Structures are given as C-alpha cells and as structure tokens.
Amino acid sequence: xxxxxxxxxxxxxxxxxxxxxxxxxxxxxxxxxxxxxxxxxxxxxxxxxxxxxxxxxxxxxxxxxxxxxxxxxxxxxxxxxxxxxxxxxxxxxxxxxxxxxxxxxxxxxxxxxxxxxxxxxxxxxxxxxxxxxxxxxxxxxxxxxxxxxxxxxxxxxxxxxxxxxxxxxxxxxxxxxxxxxxxxxxxxxxxxxxxxxxxxxxxxxxxxxxxxxxxxxxxxxxxxxxxxxxxxxxxxxxxxxxxxxxxxxxxxxxxxxxxxxxxxxxxxxxxxxxxxxxxxxxxxxxxxxxxxxxxxxxxxxxxxxxxxxxxxxxxxxxxxxxxxxxxxxxxxxxxxxxxxxxxxxxxxxxxxxxxxxxxxxxxxxxxxxxxxxxxx
Amino acid sequence: xxxxxxxxxxxxxxxxxxxxxxxxxxxxxxxxxxxxxxxxxxxxxxxxxxxxxxxxxxxxxxxxxxxxxxxxxxxxxxxxxxxxxxxxxxxxxxxxxxxxxxxxxxxxxxxxxxxxxxxxxxxxxxxxxxxxxxxxxxxxxxxxxxxxxxxxxxxxxxxxxxxxxxxxxxx
Numbered sequence: 115x116x117x118x119x120x121x122x123x124x125x126x127x128x129x130x131x132x133x134x135x136x137x138x139x140x141x142x143x144x145x146x147x148x149x150x151x152x153x154x155x156x157x158x159x160x161x162x163x164x165x166x167x168x169x170x171x172x173x174x175x176x177x178x179x180x181x182x183x184x185x186x187x188x189x190x191x192x193x194x195x196x197x198x199x200x201x202x203x204x205x206x207x208x209x210x211x212x213x214x215x216x217x218x219x220x221x222x223x224x225x226x227x228x229x230x231x232x233x234x235x236x237x238x239x240x241x242x243x244x245x246x247x248x249x250x251x252x253x254x255x256x257x258x259x260x261x262x263x264x265x266x267x268x269x270x271x272x273x274x275x276x277x278x279x280x281x282x283x284x285x286x287x288x289x290x291x292x293x294x295x296x297x298x299x300x301x302x303x304x305x306x307x308x309x310x311x312x313x314x315x316x317x318x319x320x321x322x323x324x325x326x327x328x329x330x331x332x333x334x335x336x337x338x339x340x341x342x343x344x345x346x347x348x349x350x351x352x353x354x355x356x357x358x359x360x361x362x363x364x365x366x367x368x369x370x371x372x373x374x375x376x377x378x379x380x381x382x383x384x385x386x387x388x389x390x391x392x393x394x395x396x397x398x399x400x401x402x403x404x405x406x407x408x409x410x411x412x413x414x415x416x417x418x419x420x421x422x423x424x425x426x427x428x429x430x431x432x433x434x435x436x437x438x439x440x441x442x443x444x445x446x447x448x449x450x451x452x453x454x455x456x457x458x459x460x461x462x463x464x465x466x467x468x469x470x471x472x473x474x475x476x477x478x479x480x481x482x483x484x485x486x487x488x489x490x
Numbered sequence: 491x492x493x494x495x496x497x498x499x500x501x502x503x504x505x506x507x508x509x510x511x512x513x514x515x516x517x518x519x520x521x522x523x524x525x526x527x528x529x530x531x532x533x534x535x536x537x538x539x540x541x542x543x544x545x546x547x548x549x550x551x552x553x554x555x556x557x558x559x560x561x562x563x564x565x566x567x568x569x570x571x572x573x574x575x576x577x578x579x580x581x582x583x584x585x586x587x588x589x590x591x592x593x594x595x596x597x598x599x600x601x602x603x604x605x606x607x608x609x610x611x612x613x614x615x616x617x618x619x620x621x622x623x624x625x626x627x628x629x630x631x632x633x634x635x636x637x638x639x640x641x642x643x644x645x646x647x648x649x650x651x652x653x654x655x656x657x658x659x660x661x
C-alpha cells in the first residue's frame with residue numbers, strides 16, 4: 115500500500131474563512147487529510163499605514179495606530195506614544211502613566227478574551243465564548259466612558275491622555291475586577307481543563323523554544339513555549355516596575371511544551387495578572403493634576419535622529435521605528451511598525467507540514483493573529 | 491556586550507572592508523539614535539550567521555528589519571536581540587538605488603524571510619540568495635515600490651480606479 119502514489123490536492127482556505135480571524139488566504143497542498151505545505155497570502159487588509167505616516171504629523175498618526183490591531187487599540191496608541199516621547203524626551207505626568215496602565219491592561223484582557231473565546235469557538239465550544247464576551251462588553255463600557263469610543267479609542271496621546279476620568283469611573287473599574295475573577299475560574303472549569311478541548315489542543319502545533327525565538331515569537335506565544343520574557347518585566351517601561359505581577363509561562367502540563375494548549379493557557383493566566391496590575395494601579399493613582407501638561411503643542415522641537423522602541427501589546431512585542439529629520443519637518447521621515455502578529459504568522463509555513471487540515475485552524479487560533487495588524 | 495565590543499569583535503573576524511563603522515549619538519551627528527554598526531551590504535549573510543552562532547554574541551532573534559529611503563541610497567536597518575545575553579544591537583546596510591542588493595539573512599533567522607520580503611515589497615531591495623523572494627503584502631504584479639520617496643501612485647490598476655482623478659499627480 116505504501117508504494118501507491120497519490121496526487122496532492124490544492125485547497126484554498128480563505129480569504130473569507132471564519133476561522134482565519136480576518137482576511138487571510140492559505141494555499142494548502144494536501145495529501146488526503148494531511149497538509150503537505152501551507153502558503154499564506156497576506157495583504158488583503160493592507161492600507162499603507164507606513165506611507166500615510168509620512169504625510170501626517172505625530173498627533174494625527176495616533177488614530178491610525180488604532181486601526182492596526184483593532185482589538186487592542188490602547189496598547190497600539192501607547193506603543194506609538196512611547197516612541198515619540200522617547201524621541202522628544204517627554205516626561206509623562208504620573209497620573210497619566212497610571213491611567214495608561216489601567217486602560218491598557220483592561221484592553222489586554224478584552225483582547226485575550228477574543229483570543230481564547232474565538233479559539234474555543236474554532237474548536238467547537240460555543241458557551242465559553244459567550245460567557246467571556248459578557249465581560250468584554252463590560253470592559254468596552256468602561257473604556258467608552260473614559261475615551262468616548264468602543265473599540266478605536268485615540269485615547270493615549272503623545273505626552274498624556276485624551277480625557278480625564280472621575281473617581282466614580284475608578285470605582286466601576288474596581289467593580290469590574292471583582293466580577294471578572296469568578297468568570298475566569300468558570301472558564302477554566304468549562305473550557306481549559308475540559309477533556310475534549312484538551313485532547314483537541316494539547317500536543318498540536320508544537321513550537322519548541324529555539325524555533326519560537328527563531329521565528330520571532332513574542333508575547334504570550336513565546337511564553338507558551340516556556341521562555342520567561344515579558345517586556346513589562348524585563349525592560350520595564352512607564353511605571354511597570356512599581357507593580358508586582360507574575361509572568362505565566364507554558365509548562366507542557368497537558369501535553370508537550372509549546373503546544374496550542376500552552377499558548378491558550380498563558381493568555382488565560384495573563385488576564386489574572388492584568389487584574390492584579392489594575393488593582394495595584396487603582397490603589398496608587400491620584401486624581402489630582404493636569405493630564406495635558408506634557409502634551410506638546412507642536413512638533414517644532416522634534417530632534418533629528420531615530421528611535422526603536424518596543425512595548426508589550428497583547429500579541430507580543432510591538433516595535434516602532436521612527437526616523438525624523440528634525441524640527442522643520444513636522445512629519446516622520448519614516449515610521450516602521452514591527453508587528454507581532456505578522457512575525458508569529460510566519461511560523462505557519464514551517465510547522466504546517468504533516469498536520470491535519472483541521473489542526474491548521476487550531477494552530478491559527480492559538481497564535482492569535484489580527485489581520486489588521488499583520489497587513490497594516 | 492557594548493556596541494563597541496561587538497564592533498571590534500566583528501572587525502577582528504571580518505576585517506575593515508566588511509564591517510565599516512560604529513556610531514552613537516555623537517558620531518552619527520544626530521540628536522538621538524541607538525548605537526548602530528554599518529555593514530557592507532553583501533557581507534550581511536556571513537555577518538548574520540556569525541552574530542547568531544558565536545556564543546558571546548548569540549543574537550538569536552531578529553526583531554525588526556526596516557527599509558529606509560535615504561535619497562541616493564536605500565538602507566536596511568536590522569534590530570537584533572539576544573535572549574541569552576540580554577543585549578541588543580542595530581545594524582545598517584546601505585546599498586545604491588540603481589542596483590540595490592543586500593545579502594539575505596533568511597538562512598540565519600527564520601523570521602528574516604518574511605521581514606526581508608516586506609522590505610523588498612516596499613523598497614525594491616533585492617536580498618541575494620533569499621529562498622522565497624516574492625512580494626508579500628502587495629500583489630505579485632504591482633508596479634513600483636510604494637515606500638520609496640519618488641513613488642507615484644498609479645491611476646488605475648487592472649482596470650480599477652485606485653487614485654481619484656482630482657488627487658492624481660498631486661502627491
């Protein structure tokens with residue numbers, strides 16, 4: 115039987131496939147149910163972010179960063195603001211730093227809810243998705259109250275934040291933290307240790323440590339492969355060095371180290387750490403002070419030079435590389451975004467060979483891509 | 491290791507013709523920049539291999555490759571990080587505009603494959619010996635390289651209007 119030659123069949127998965135989390139086309143060459151090769155085709159959501167940047171001044175770029183990773187807009191705003199602040203040497207008021215931490219960690223939880231919710235959905239578990247989305251709505255209500263928008267906030271500006279908050283809002287955030295804790299335990303019971311889910315996700319899409327580093331894995335994906343690295347901890351920016359939190363890493367407890375279950379579990383555990391950070395930030399924040407104090411009125415003082423700044427978004431390391439010509443030019447000469455999801459997606463070509471077609475969907479769900487950010 | 495130490499180590503290995511210079515804020519005559527090392531573009535492949543495999547350097551992750559249009563020249567900027575040694579460095583390879591070619595690093599770091607394809611897509615820099623040298627974000631038959639400063643937006647593409655008439659030729 116082994117001598118019988120079979121033809122490979124080419125199948126297009128996407129671009130409008132619900133489990134590709136956006137518009138991504140995968141060209142699969144399959145031998146029966148087994149994938150022989152997988153070639154991703156990107157660019158369906160390419161909007162030329164980097165070209166647009168070259169004709170906009172720095173404050174006007176912030177709303178564009180929202181639209182890259184639309185599930186974690188706060189973290190994107192912040193990544194860009196960090197780069198410009200480093201360039202201009204702006205000291206952000208402490209109140210703004212606390213506000214940034216609170217909204218970004220809230221947004222991180224919302225983004226991880228999408229990640230594990232839809233991951234369960236891809237595999238066939240519907241209930242945890244709806245349960246988690248209840249919580250996501252609560253976060254959106256909070257962020258809407260703070261910024262005025264549900265998903266694309268334009269909230270973290272260069273040098274500060276866009277709107278002030280009230281002490282009632284802080285109480286509501288506190289209330290959310292309390293309501294979230296039992297829900298995440300419930301998701302553990304419903305999904306994480308569910309026998310069907312574990313057998314579907316464990317031992318699938320294994321990415322060993324060296325491969326993870328080689329293919330640019332960052333964030334929860336990297337930590338799922340057992341590497342303890344978090345920019346908030348290892349290269350603390352803003353005020354993250356004031357907070358006490360753990361960096362959860364994969365351990366291969368249900369299967370092999372670096373499998374889909376490990377990556378999934380890292381996200382679940384990270385949301386708990388985010389709650390810890392928010393609670394500490396709520397205790398530390400003081401509502402006195404002006405939030406616009408350090409917001410630059412214009413960019414005439416922009417120095418000549420370049421910076422590369424990386425920060426931790428829910429998808430991993432977002433790097434912003436800005437080249438500036440100095441004060442006379444109010445726009446960046448070049449602005450490049452190192453997108454974590456783009457880098458993580460590149461591993462698909464490498465690990466797709468020999469897996470089942472249905473496992474491709476599991477792998478895609480577990481590396482948590484957002485096509486808006488992959489294509490930019 | 492500090493950028494100077496990395497530079498000296500590379501220079502001892504490859505010589506002055508391939509490892510050109512090291513810069514920081516003062517020597518690069520700008521107000522702000524991270525320290526970087528200029529590399530001869532066609533030597534990138536072997537330099538990258540050494541940077542990864544040497545136990546003291548151990549740059550195991552290529553964070554980012556960015557193209558920059560310098561006017562007369564095109565440049566690729568590599569940001570590298572070592573999880574092992576916890577240090578980082580920036581490399582720059584500058585190539586001419588007419589015949590831009592840089593040695594690939596895709597055989598050294600897996601992620602470079604895609605990052606270099608993106609740089610090719612946007613700037614038209616050819617990465618020599620790249621195993622899969624195609625466009626990545628734009629269509630295969632797209633003309634021109636959008637992030638070059640002299641790029642002109644097309645009026646039509648495959649019969650579709652991609653730039654409205656009133657905007658055409660103004661940018």
